[in-house]
Amino acid sequence: MSNKKTSINDIAKHLNVAKSTVSFIINGKAEAHRISKKQEQRVLAYIKEIGYKPNYIAKSLATGKTNSIGLIVENIGDSFFGPIALMIEERAKKSGYRIIYSSTRNNTDDAVSVLQLFKDTHVDGFIIAPPVQMEEAITEVIHDKVPVVIFDRMLEGMDTDYVGTNNREVVEEACEHLLEQKFKNIAFISLTSPQSQMRERLEGYLQAMRKKEQTPTVLQMPYDSDRESYTSEIIHFLQTNPAIDAVFFATNYLCISGLEAIREMGKKIPDDIGIIAFDEHDLFRLFSPSITAIVQPLEQLSTAIIKILLDRIDKGSIAPHRHITIPSTFVIRESSVKKS
Amino acid sequence: MSNKKTSINDIAKHLNVAKSTVSFIINGKAEAHRISKKQEQRVLAYIKEIGYKPNYIAKSLATGKTNSIGLIVENIGDSFFGPIALMIEERAKKSGYRIIYSSTRNNTDDAVSVLQLFKDTHVDGFIIAPPVQMEEAITEVIHDKVPVVIFDRMLEGMDTDYVGTNNREVVEEACEHLLEQKFKNIAFISLTSPQSQMRERLEGYLQAMRKKEQTPTVLQMPYDSDRESYTSEIIHFLQTNPAIDAVFFATNYLCISGLEAIREMGKKIPDDIGIIAFDEHDLFRLFSPSITAIVQPLEQLSTAIIKILLDRIDKGSIAPHRHITIPSTFVIRESSVKKS
DNA sequence: CTGAAAGCGCTTACAG
DNA sequence: CTGAAAGCGCTTACAG
Numbered sequence: 001m002s003n004k005k006t007s008i009n010d011i012a013k014h015l016n017v018a019k020s021t022v023s024f025i026i027n028g029k030a031e032a033h034r035i036s037k038k039q040e041q042r043v044l045a046y047i048k049e050i051g052y053k054p055n056y057i058a059k060s061l062a063t064g065k066t067n068s069i070g071l072i073v074e075n076i077g078d079s080f081f082g083p084i085a086l087m088i089e090e091r092a093k094k095s096g097y098r099i100i101y102s103s104t105r106n107n108t109d110d111a112v113s114v115l116q117l118f119k120d121t122h123v124d125g126f127i128i129a130p131p132v133q134m135e136e137a138i139t140e141v142i143h144d145k146v147p148v149v150i151f152d153r154m155l156e157g158m159d160t161d162y163v164g165t166n167n168r169e170v171v172e173e174a175c176e177h178l179l180e181q182k183f184k185n186i187a188f189i190s191l192t193s194p195q196s197q198m199r200e201r202l203e204g205y206l207q208a209m210r211k212k213e214q215t216p217t218v219l220q221m222p223y224d225s226d227r228e229s230y231t232s233e234i235i236h237f238l239q240t241n242p243a244i245d246a247v248f249f250a251t252n253y254l255c256i257s258g259l260e261a262i263r264e265m266g267k268k269i270p271d272d273i274g275i276i277a278f279d280e281h282d283l284f285r286l287f288s289p290s291i292t293a294i295v296q297p298l299e300q301l302s303t304a305i306i307k308i309l310l311d312r313i314d315k316g317s318i319a320p321h322r323h324i325t326i327p328s329t330f331v332i333r334e335s336s337v338k339k340s
Numbered sequence: 341m342s343n344k345k346t347s348i349n350d351i352a353k354h355l356n357v358a359k360s361t362v363s364f365i366i367n368g369k370a371e372a373h374r375i376s377k378k379q380e381q382r383v384l385a386y387i388k389e390i391g392y393k394p395n396y397i398a399k400s401l402a403t404g405k406t407n408s409i410g411l412i413v414e415n416i417g418d419s420f421f422g423p424i425a426l427m428i429e430e431r432a433k434k435s436g437y438r439i440i441y442s443s444t445r446n447n448t449d450d451a452v453s454v455l456q457l458f459k460d461t462h463v464d465g466f467i468i469a470p471p472v473q474m475e476e477a478i479t480e481v482i483h484d485k486v487p488v489v490i491f492d493r494m495l496e497g498m499d500t501d502y503v504g505t506n507n508r509e510v511v512e513e514a515c516e517h518l519l520e521q522k523f524k525n526i527a528f529i530s531l532t533s534p535q536s537q538m539r540e541r542l543e544g545y546l547q548a549m550r551k552k553e554q555t556p557t558v559l560q561m562p563y564d565s566d567r568e569s570y571t572s573e574i575i576h577f578l579q580t581n582p583a584i585d586a587v588f589f590a591t592n593y594l595c596i597s598g599l600e601a602i603r604e605m606g607k608k609i610p611d612d613i614g615i616i617a618f619d620e621h622d623l624f625r626l627f628s629p630s631i632t633a634i635v636q637p638l639e640q641l642s643t644a645i646i647k648i649l650l651d652r653i654d655k656g657s658i659a660p661h662r663h664i665t666i667p668s669t670f671v672i673r674e675s676s677v678k679k680s
Numbered sequence: 681c682t683g684a685a686a687g688c689g690c691t692t693a694c695a696g
Numbered sequence: 697c698t699g700a701a702a703g704c705g706c707t708t709a710c711a712g
Contacts, residue, residue, distance in 0.1 A: 007705055018683040023707060034681050056461045057406065058705030061397045061688050068440070076416065077426035086417035086443050093442065093454070098461065100408070100438050103426050114433070121396045121438065259626055283623040286599055347689050358699040363691060374697050398689030401704050 006052050015046055026054065060122065069309065070118035071101040072111060072128045079252060080152075080279055080296070081129065087302035088127065095310055097124070104131055106193075106223050112137045119146065125313045127305055130155055132194055147312035151305050154196040154323075161312070161321045163304045165296050165328045167197050167278075171204030173330055174276050174294060175248060179212050181338050183246035183274045189234065189258060190250035192220040201250045201278060217241055221254075230257035235265060238273075246274035246336070252281045255291065259283075275335040289334030296328045346392050355386055366394065400462065409649065410458035411441040412451060412468045419592060420492075420619055420636070421469065427642035428467065435650055437464070444471055446533075446563050452477045459486065465653045467645055470495055472534055487652035491645050494536040494663075501652070502663045503644045505636050507537050507618075510668045511544030514616050514634055515588060517670070519552050521678050523586035523614045529574065529598060530590035532560040541590045541618060557581055561594075570597035575605060578613075586614030586676070592621045595631065599623075615675040629674030636668045 008026070012019045022043055024033045030040045046052075060066045069092055073081040081103075089099045100118060104111040108131045115137050118126070125147040130138065135155050142148055142160065151163045178186050188205040190198055202218070209216045219237045221230060234257055238244060249255035255277035267273050269289050277284060277293045284291035304324050311317040348366070352359045362383055364373045370380045386392075400406045409432055413421040421443075429439045440458060444451040448471045455477050458466070465487040470478065475495050482488055482500065491503045518526050528545040530538055542558070549556045559577045561570060574597055578584060589595035595617035607613050609629050617624060617633045624631035644664050651657040 008707095009705070019706085020684085020708075021682065027707085036681070039682090053456075053460050055401075055705050057397060057401045058688090059707080061395075061401050061690085062705080062707045064688080066397065075426060076429070077423035079419070079422075082419075082422035083417035085441075086415060089416070089442060098440050098442075098457070100440050101425075102429060102433065102438075116393075117438070120393050256622055256626065263626070281622065282596055283621075283626060286596065286603070286623060286627065288628060348691095349689070359690085360692075360700085361698065367691085376697070379698090395689050398704090399691080401706085402689080402691045404704080 006050055007055070011043070011046060011050075011052060015043060017043065064122070066122050066124055067096055068098045068100055068121075068123045069313075070115070070123040070126045070128075071099050072114060072118075072126065072130070073101065073103060074106055074129055074131075074152075075103045076101055077103070079281055080298075083298050084151075084302050084305075087299060088306050091302065091306040092310075095314065097310075097313075106131045108133050115141065119144070125149070125309045127151065127309060129153060147309055149305050149309045151301065152197055156196065159321050161308045162323045163301055163308065164197065164323075164325055165301070166325050167200035167328075168204040168207070170294050170328045170330055171201045171248065171278065172208045173204075174292070174336075175205050175208035176211075177292075177330070177332065178246045178248070178274055178276065178336055179208065179214070181246075181270075181274065181336060183338075184214075185217065185241075185243045186214065186246040186248060186274075187217040187219065187237075187241065187244045188248050188250065189219045189221075189237070189254055191223050191254070193223055198250060205248055217244060227253070227257050227260075230254060231260045231264070234258050234261040238262075238265060238267075244273070246270075247276075249275070249277045252277050252279035252284070252293075255293075256281070256283065259287065259291075269335050270338060274338070280331075284333070287335075292333045292336035293331050294328050295331050297326050300326045346390055347395070351383070351386060351390075351392060355383060357383065404462070406462050406464055407436055408438045408440055408461075408463045409653075410455070410463040410466045410468075411439050412454060412458075412466065412470070413441065413443060414446055414469055414471075414492075415443045416441055417443070419621055420638075423638050424491075424642050424645075427639060428646050431642065431646045432650075435654065437650075437653075446471045448473050455481065459484070465489070465649045467491065467649060469493060487649055489645050489649045491641065492537055496536065499661050501648045501661045503641055503648065504537065504663075504665055505641070505668045506665050507540035507668075508544040508547070510634050510670055511541045511588065511618065512548045513544075513670055514632070514676075515545050515548035516551075517632075517672065518586045518588070518614055518616065518676055519548065519554070521586075521610075521614065521676060523678075524554075525557065525581075525583045526554065526586040526588060526614075527557040527559065527577075527581065527584045528588050528590065529559045529561075529577070529594055531563050531594070533563055538590060545588055557584060567593070567597055567600075570594060571600045571604070574598050574601040578602075578605060578607075584613070586610075587616075589615070589617045592617050592619035592624075592633075595633075596621070596623065599627065599631075609675050610678060614678070620671075624673070627675075632673045632676035633671050634668050635671050637666050640666045 008019050008022045012022045021035060024030055025040050025043045075081055076085050092099055102114040111131050111134055119141055127149050129152040135158055149161045154162050206216055221233055249258050269275050275291055277291055280293050280295040284293045348359050348362045352362045364370055365380050365383045415421055416425050432439055442454040451471050451474055459481055467489050469492040475498055489501045494502050546556055561573055589598050609615050615631055617631055620633050620635040624633045
């Protein structure tokens, strides 16, 4: 019943064997230590009988391993990070790892302090979608030989494993599609973020504009704002730039605010204004008109992230750090295709 | 630099004081143990100088506390549990707790084994949205004096803390609204789930039908299915029940499948068919027509959940278990209001 | 093949 | 006011 009390010591005493013998048997090292089958059976039977559960804390203290991974993301409640968190946890579980998470909302101080906390609790590895200026804190972690996989946004000049998508290329492709559809004045609405993924998306847009000698028009808004503010700022932006006839939104929630803005302004999609969003959302499939979007391969990203990390943790891989880029899919729907 | 190495022992030796003295000072118990201010300053200064970090594993082994909470939900990537997880984590963090999560996808075996695992790693408490038949496993946990808060769905006949919403009442209210709008044949589309929240929603619907002497029509589909299957099953259901002129969807993702179904069938909302969803979604605000929905108070639910749990963990509250019901808001939009 | 013992880094009665 | 010591429950060289 109350299995909390029984320890290896109790078992050893009760069975008149040494603690080490019990420990070896429990950990499947009986053979390696040439413990007799009989002894092993006896111990195993007793363990089963009393329903013995090892104390993982003690084990962690002795081995230095906690079988836990720290997951630090922007927002676990969001439609990009949430599904990623789900898949990562399900894969980690299969390998015997638990996930401890924290949402940073892109606040560097919060991220650094939670990184410290997780490190002090001896997680075996980290998966991080870092806010800006985390380089130093992460370097320290790596210096202490704790494996780290960075994803979604890269930290320049840092030698870590990284998994992300081809932001620049796919945005360029999307913008070229708008140009082919004869949209003349394409705006880019994003965040005032120096993060790599945001910079790359902007570059993709600028590159497409440059190629066709179009003048870029960019709106960048602060990250820590709310939906209403985004919406009203977008309305203001579109009113003061009436020539704009298409918008690329650099995140899905900006696009959602954009759709509200466009609805309030009474504009028609795609006749008055063409729309493309980065990242998928249920809304985009079902909206009418449906919204053209860049869809990240969540499954593949998650699989790559956890695989790289577990290779380092379990197999102690010391292979050179990898930068893995998994291409996104550009899904053309109605919002970016002129009817005429 | 390498703070991993320095232990309380090292500090004690270096400063020529007892380990216990250092420990007391670190834990702010200097005064209680009447340690001289001078000594305290000396130790504190040295700790700061070398950047000492306590080993939380050792601390946990000694105290039996891990400062971690196990969060077991249906799906952390979903638009109900994701935001809840975000808010719970942010509140827990403020009180010094880490959250370890796992998604069950409503699979009882998985849920039981992760419950065991988390318990073996000595989490200080649990927050659980349980699949069916978890009573026994949860009872065991409670029996071992680990605090548990159940949310979203109740386990009948169990004496635990519970936080949820007024499913029955608010669904009844929503269905009455449909009847007032002169919808004649209201169907209820849900999951074949014996979980309390699903039963309550069904009861709310049946109650409303009974009051007005309407014949209920119910479609229940398996939980572990995918969007496409839901959509095609809903199409089939609506085709074989052509009299239906309104549908109440018991979850938001069923409603999303329902909207796809309705679009494929070419029906108009709300003229051909009225729609109400349980749980909010970005899509529902922005869809045209906008979708009437029952909105759960996520903030309040999260706050209540974590507060109850921390009261038990930190303050050791042994107050009788509470069942807290926080009412949802019925938000009427276009999809349930007849135009004529 | 098996056992005695040290160690992981803390906490906390207990004694003085 | 402070120190020596046992204990939390494991693991793992080491010795026989």
